[in-house]
Amino acid sequence: MRTSEGNKEDSSLQIYTDGSKTEKGVGSRIAIYRSGQNIRTLLLELNKKYTNNQAEQLAILKALEAANNTHIANKTATIYSDRQTKLDMLKTAKYTPIQ
Numbered sequence: 001m002r003t004s005e006g007n008k009e010d011s012s013l014q015i016y017t018d019g020s021k022t023e024k025g026v027g028s029r030i031a032i033y034r035s036g037q038n039i040r041t042l043l044l045e046l047n048k049k050y051t052n053n054q055a056e057q058l059a060i061l062k063a064l065e066a067a068n069n070t071h072i073a074n075k076t077a078t079i080y081s082d083r084q085t086k087l088d089m090l091k092t093a094k095y096t097p098i099q
Contacts, residue, residue: 012075
């Protein structure tokens with residue numbers, strides 16, 4: 001699978017991600033579309049010690065894992081996130097798991 005930074009029509013999958021932290025909790029949401037149809041939605045409830053940034057990053061990571069597991073030949077994906085910095089960070093970041 002390769003990722004694309006172009007128009008959604010250029011990709012076989014369109015992935016929308018978000019993460020949030022409120023007083024009620026921390027979570028990530030992922031929606032994967034193909035040809036305008038939602039083929040998968042994931043809601044992740046996270047431990048309260050996760051930060052908003054970590055929730056955003058985890059949403060992107062889990063979205064890529066889910067997209068990679070779809071049975072589509074020669075798939076490409078465009079990721080839509082409200083945090084371009086998170087996408088940029090994933091290109092170079094080293095991760096330390098939360099214990």
